[in-house]
Each structure stands twice: as C-alpha cells, then as structure tokens.
Amino acid sequence: MSSILFEIKNNIGCITLNRPDKLNSFNREMALLLQSRLDECASLHEIRCVYITGNGKGFSAGQDLAEVVDPNGPGMEKILSEHYNPIITRIRNIPKPVIAAVNGVAAGAGANIALASDIAVAAQSASFIQAFSKLGLIPDSGGTYTLPRLIGWQKASALMMLGDKVSAADAEKMGMIYKVFSDESFAEESFKIAQTLAQMPTKGLGYIKHVLNASATNSLEEQLLLEDQFQQKAAATNDFKEGVQSFLEKRKPDFKGE
Numbered sequence: 718m719s720s721i722l723f724e725i726k727n728n729i730g731c732i733t734l735n736r737p738d739k740l741n742s743f744n745r746e747m748a749l750l751l752q753s754r755l756d757e758c759a760s761l762h763e764i765r766c767v768y769i770t771g772n773g774k775g776f777s778a779g780q781d782l783a784e785v786v787d788p789n790g791p792g793m794e795k796i797l798s799e800h801y802n803p804i805i806t807r808i809r810n811i812p813k814p815v816i817a818a819v820n821g822v823a824a825g826a827g828a829n830i831a832l833a834s835d836i837a838v839a840a841q842s843a844s845f846i847q848a849f850s851k852l853g854l855i856p857d858s859g860g861t862y863t864l865p866r867l868i869g870w871q872k873a874s875a876l877m878m879l880g881d882k883v884s885a886a887d888a889e890k891m892g893m894i895y896k897v898f899s900d901e902s903f904a905e906e907s908f909k910i911a912q913t914l915a916q917m918p919t920k921g922l923g924y925i926k927h928v929l930n931a932s933a934t935n936s937l938e939e940q941l942l943l944e945d946q947f948q949q950k951a952a953a954t955n956d957f958k959e960g961v962q963s964f965l966e967k968r969k970p971d972f973k974g975e
Contacts (some may be wrong), residue, residue, distance in 0.1 A: 719735060720750060721733070725806060728765045729767070729908075729915050730757070730761070731770075732745070732767065732770075733765065734769070734770070737771075740777070740824075741773065742778040744784045748800035749797075749799075765974045766815075770817075770830050775820075775821040776822065779827045779828070779848065780796065813923055816836045816907065817832075822844050825846070825847070829858035829864070832893065837894040838897070840899075844885065845883045846880060847877045854875050855877075861877070868891045918956035922952060922957060
C-alpha cells in the first residue's frame with residue numbers, strides 16, 4: 718500500500734501520511750511522494766484547499782531513523798536537501814491554504830511540517846515534541862524559523878533544548894496551533910475548516926499567504942507596499958466582484974476561486 722494516500726473531495730486535496738506501523742515516520746519514498754502530491758494540489762484548479770493528516774495513532778514521528786543509519790540510505794544531507802526542505806518550501810509556497818490535521822503524536826520533522834501549514838489543528842490526545850536534542854541534533858524542517866515566530870523565543874528555545882512533550886491543549890494555549898477538538902469530533906471538525914476554505918476566494922487566500930510569508934523579513938514600509946500591490950491584485954479577481962455583488966444583493970456568495 719502506498720505510503721501516501723490521496724483523494725480529491727469537495728475541492729479539497731486530502732493527503733494522508735500512511736505508514737501507521739511506523740507512526741507515519743518518513744522514509745525517502747514517503748517524502749518524495751508527499752512532494753509529488755503537493756505539486757498536484759498546486760497545479761489542479763479544482764483543488765482549492767489542502768488537508769494533511771495521518772493514518773493510525775500518529776500524525777508523524779518524523780524521520781525514520783533506520784533510514785538514517787542505513788549505510789545504503791540517502792544520508793543526512795540528502796534527507797534535508799531532497800526530502801524535508803522541499804516539503805516545507807512547497808507547503809509555504811502553494812497558493813492555496815494548507816491545513817495540518819494532527820490526529821496523534823507529531824514529533825521532530827513531523828511536528829515542524831504541521832507547524833509550517835497555514836492552519837494547524839489537533840485532536841485532544843495529540844502531542845507535539847521537538848525531539849531533535851535528545852539525539853544530539855538541531856531542529857530542522859523549518860522548526861528554528863517557524864516555532865519562535867509562533868510562540869516566542871524563550872518558549873521555543875526551551876522546547877527545542879529540553880525536548881518537552883507539549884499536549885494539544887497546551888499547544889493551543891501558547892499559540893502553536895489554531896484549535897483543539899475532542900478525539901471523537903476531530904475528523905469532522907477539522908475537515909469542516911477545509912470545506913469552509915475550499916468555498917472561499919482561493920486567489921485571495923493565496924495572496925494572504927504570500928504577504929504573510931513576506932512579513933517575516935520585510936520592514937513596515939516594504940510590507941505596506943506589498944499590501945498595496947496584492948490588494949490591487951485581489952480587487953481584480955472575479956471572486957472580489959462576486960463578494961461585492963452578493964453583499965449588495967444580500968445573498969450568500971458563490972466563489973469560484975478565480
């Protein structure tokens with residue numbers, strides 16, 4: 718069975734990490750296949766939102782360590798440059814919203830893939846752990862960039878150095894993720910968010926993502942200029958025209974993602 722399951726449902730590209738016997742830890746096959754599916758989600762017009770979750774008890778335990786120590790394996794340099802860095806780049810650059818629905822443990826690269834998404838939600842029993850320091854490694858997959866921006870320098874530093882496990886509830890409180898749902902309602906509630914986004918102005922959401930990405934390094938003046946540029950682009954979309962028309966006609970908008 719494929720290590721990545723994929724289907725298109727209600728204009729949502731549904732990606733399921735599928736090595737449940739390994740807590741969905743990544744090997745080369747799984748990493749490259751995830752990249753391929755993300756590319757497909759980016760290119761297909763019918764897909765207006767991407768939903769990533771895990772099969773079984775875990776979201777992803779990160780890197781499969783058996784592959785790291787395998788003398789015939791890809792080696793650490795390729796694992797970063799050909800596996801995780803391209804995954805994070807795709808998640809951040811795809812001009813559509815990406816939801817990480819964290820159904821269980823998210824450790825190491827698995828945690829940082831979730832945190833790189835536009836909206837991360839978790840089941841109540843899920844947890845997050847920056848497990849790298851316990852192996853003598855540093856956080857990768859964009860973790861040193863993303864986590865301090867989400868929760869602040871001190872907390873990020875402590876979690877990365879101590880490798881503490883963070884419950885879903887605590888992750889929500891500290892701003893690491895958007896929301897927590899009960900285990901029973903998690904699948905339904907997390908998918909509702911994807912359904913909502915898939916019916917919204919897709920180009921406008923992609924523009925929001927673009928300007929948010931730039932805000933991490935832009936000055937205020939640069940950001941204001943970028944907002945001006947992308948607001949004009951948003952105002953030229955058909956969905957903006959539909960949004961205004963539906964408001965004036967007091968009806969629900971019918972956005973097409975155009």
